[in-house]
Amino acid sequence: MKPAKFEYHAPVSIDEALRLLERYQGEARVLAGGQSLVPMMNFRLATPAAIVDLNRVSGLAEIAESDGTVTIGAMARQRQIEFAPLIREKLPLLAEAMRWVGHLPTRTRGTIGGSIAHADPAAEIPMVLQALAGEVVARGPQGERRIAVSDLFLSPLTTSLAADEIITEVRFPAKPPKASYAIEEFARRKGDFAIAAIAVMLVRDGERCTMARLATAGIGPATVRLREAEAILEERGLGEAAIAGAAGKAAELVEPMSDQHGSADFRRHLTAVLTRRAVQRAIRERPDAGTG
Amino acid sequence: MPEPVDIRLSVNGTAWQGRCEPRKLLVDFLREDLGLTGTHAGCEHGVCGACTIFFNGEAARSCIMFAVQADGAELVTVEGLAEGEKLHPLQQAFHEHHALQCGFCTPGMLIAALDFLKLNPDPSEDEIREGLSAVLCRCTGYVNIVKAVKAGAEAMRRLTASVG
Numbered sequence: 408m409k410p411a412k413f414e415y416h417a418p419v420s421i422d423e424a425l426r427l428l429e430r431y432q433g434e435a436r437v438l439a440g441g442q443s444l445v446p447m448m449n450f451r452l453a454t455p456a457a458i459v460d461l462n463r464v465s466g467l468a469e470i471a472e473s474d475g476t477v478t479i480g481a482m483a484r485q486r487q488i489e490f491a492p493l494i495r496e497k498l499p500l501l502a503e504a505m506r507w508v509g510h511l512p513t514r515t516r517g518t519i520g521g522s523i524a525h526a527d528p529a530a531e532i533p534m535v536l537q538a539l540a541g542e543v544v545a546r547g548p549q550g551e552r553r554i555a556v557s558d559l560f561l562s563p564l565t566t567s568l569a570a571d572e573i574i575t576e577v578r579f580p581a582k583p584p585k586a587s588y589a590i591e592e593f594a595r596r597k598g599d600f601a602i603a604a605i606a607v608m609l610v611r612d613g614e615r616c617t618m619a620r621l622a623t624a625g626i627g628p629a630t631v632r633l634r635e636a637e638a639i640l641e642e643r644g645l646g647e648a649a650i651a652g653a654a655g656k657a658a659e660l661v662e663p664m665s666d667q668h669g670s671a672d673f674r675r676h677l678t679a680v681l682t683r684r685a686v687q688r689a690i691r692e693r694p695d696a697g698t699g
Numbered sequence: 700m701p702e703p704v705d706i707r708l709s710v711n712g713t714a715w716q717g718r719c720e721p722r723k724l725l726v727d728f729l730r731e732d733l734g735l736t737g738t739h740a741g742c743e744h745g746v747c748g749a750c751t752i753f754f755n756g757e758a759a760r761s762c763i764m765f766a767v768q769a770d771g772a773e774l775v776t777v778e779g780l781a782e783g784e785k786l787h788p789l790q791q792a793f794h795e796h797h798a799l800q801c802g803f804c805t806p807g808m809l810i811a812a813l814d815f816l817k818l819n820p821d822p823s824e825d826e827i828r829e830g831l832s833a834v835l836c837r838c839t840g841y842v843n844i845v846k847a848v849k850a851g852a853e854a855m856r857r858l859t860a861s862v863g
Contacts, residue, residue, distance in 0.1 A: 408743040414701050415721030415767055445763035446744035449724075458721070462768060486757065490818075510833030511815055512751050512758040597832040 410448035414457040419464060421546055424573060427459045429548055433570040435459050439482060439521030442513045467520075467575060472497055475581050481520025481543075481574045485532075486511065488519060497581040500539065500588040500608060504531040507590060510598045520574040523559070526566045528664070529600040529625035531590070533560055537630040538606040538622035541579040547572035560629040583618070586610045587693035591685040592624075593677050595668070601625030602668045603677035605657070607685040609645070616640045621653070621682060626674050627662040635660055636682065645690055654683040706770045710735060711779030721767050726750040728766035729776060737777040737806050741835075748834030751807040751814075752776050758814035758833075777806035780813075788858060789813060792851030793844070800838035807834040812848045820856055824849070 416435075418424040428435055436455035438444055439462075447453040461467065467482035470491050477497050479488065488494050489505035508514055508522070508531050522532040523543060535541075536556045543554050548571055559566050568574065582588075592604035603625045610618035619640035621633040636656040643649035663674035707716045710733060717732045724743070729735045729752070738761060741749035745763040752761045753775035780787040786794065789809055799805045808831065815822070815830035822830065827848045828841070836844060 409724065409727075410722045412701055412720070412722055415704065415765070417767075441763055441765075441768075442745060442760075445724075445765070446746075449744050449763070458765075460768065510748070510811075511818075511830065512748065512760055512811055512833050513745065515754065515757040515759040516764065597829050 408449050410445070411451055411454040413448075413455055415460065416457060417460045417463045421464060421467075421573060421575060424459050424461060424464060425546060425548060425571065427457070428571045428573070431457045431459075437461060437524070437573055439524070440484065440517040441521075442509060442517040443521070443525045443527065461573070468518075470494065472581060477579045477581050479519050479577045479579070481523075481576060482518050483520075485509075485514035485517045485519065485522070489514060498535075498539075498579055499582060500590070500606060501532075501535050501579065503588060503590050504535045504606065507531045507592055507598075507601070507604070519577050523577060524566060524568060524574055526560050526564050526629065527600070528563045528628055528630070529602075529604075530630075531592070531601065531604060531606075531624055533630045534590075534604060534606050534622045534624035536577065536579070537632055538608055538620045539579050540620075540632075541577060543574045544576040544578065545572045545574050551575075553578075557632075562628050583610050585612075585693075586618075587689045589685045589688040589692065591681040591688065593681060600668075603663075603674050603681055605678070605681040605685045607682075607689050609640070609686065609689045611645065611690075614644055616645050619653075619686075621657060621685075623661060623678070626678055627664060631661065633657045633660050633682070640686065645686070650683055650686050653686065654679040657682040704767045704770075706766055708769045708771065709773045711775055717766070719766055721765060723766045724762055725752075725764040725766045725769050726761040728769075729761060729774075732766075735776055735778055739803055739806055741803065741807075746835070747804070748807040748811060749804050751810045751834060753810060753814070758810050775810075777809055780809060788854035789816075789848070789851035792847040792854060796843050796847035796850060798839065798844045798847035804834055804836045804838075808836065808844055812851070816848075816852050816855065820852060820859075822848075822852065 434456035438458045438460040468480040495502045588608050590606045592601045601624050606622045608620040619637040636653040639653040658675045658679040661678050663671040665671045703718050726740045729738050739749040741747035743762045745760045750762040811833045
């Protein structure tokens with residue numbers, strides 16, 4: 408339960424951090440909040456030769472909005488995001504998701520970039536990135552690139568980031584006017600990993616649903632968008648039959664895992680139930696959104 | 700071989716320095732190097748919360764941080780709560796409401812509770828339970844801990860009102 412030996416580096420700039428990653432040729436790990444990496448090191452599931460600690464790099468935790476895009480520095484703490492007025496106003500789905508990420512003391516340290524790079528299938532932040540079709544900015548030896556969420560999450564704990572790349576920023580489209588949101592999650596205990604979770608965003612115009620977004624966490628090997636279920640709501644509106652149709656479609660679309668917390672069939676069942684509840688709650692929480 | 704690193708930090712208002720390997724966990728540094736054994740190492744992977752301390756004013760798990768990361772930081776541990784022999788109002792409430800049996804989780808319970816009480820000084824029972832879900836207790840069944848936090852919060856509010 409103690410980590411193996413490693414060389415420790417605390418660079419003060421991203422350039423310095425990138426040079427360190429290059430030097431260790433895949434044998435170093437980047438340390439952000441450490442709320443997943445350090446437990447893995449304590450168990451010796453991870454035994455990196457070196458740790459490149461980003462906590463002394465300045466300027467990586469800013470939260471800003473311009474031209475309808477909210478940008479969040481990769482080292483912004485989950486707790487900082489949870490209480491940031493800009494996030495509550497412009498990304499209420501992300502603010503809501505924070506309450507489901509671990510516990511307050513883990514959110515003190517845990518970062519948005521770390522959660523995304525770790526790519527736990529049950530994590531809520533990747534689910535929100537998926538639902539809102541966000542992207543990350545990554546820097547590597549070849550410079551900077553943007554990775555859309557659809558190209559990012561590959562399988563459990565695996566992203567398309569290269570070993571010598573670092574996420575520096577996470578970008579989300581700001582909340583469209585009149586959008587409403589909800590997250591529904593099933594876990595044994597508050598703060599535990601999600602056995603299944605669904606995030607939804609709806610934009611309504613009168614009786615019509617002009618945009619529906621549905622994304623998963625905890626169900627399959629990586630978070631996915633449920634596009635065919637979204638299409639049902641966009642085509643048929645938000646009546647009971649359409650919601651039931653979308654929930655049923657969601658359950659068909661997922662590729663659920665079986666583990667000690669629940670069978671694949673159970674997760675499929677939860678997908679339908681949570682999709683229905685999430686859509687209903689998103690409608691209920693902004694009953695005026697359709698007409699206003 | 701990784702070189703030992705020098706660490707300077709403040710714990711409960713006292714400046715300390717030490718020297719340890721980078722892999723040394725902060726909880727072990729507090730206990731073994733500084734002799735501050737009030738902070739308990741339970742699960743050592745960030746789940747049980749017994750090791751919770753204040754790190755620069757916010758509660759955090761000291762078993763999933765390296766001591767070297769606390770260089771320059773200000774920590775408060777359970778030893779920093781009482782004033783001499785006078786228990787902190789929340790400690791007093793734990794005492795009066797029988798909120799501990801073996802006491803192993805208590806340092807984490809106290810720090811985690813003080814952290815969320817700063818954000819929400821008058822929490823409902825549900826909010827207390829949600830806040831306390833950050834720390835595991837295997838003895839009490841939580842009922843008396845919830846009562847103690849409710850009573851401690853009230854005592855702290857009274858204290859704030861009387862000095863304000």
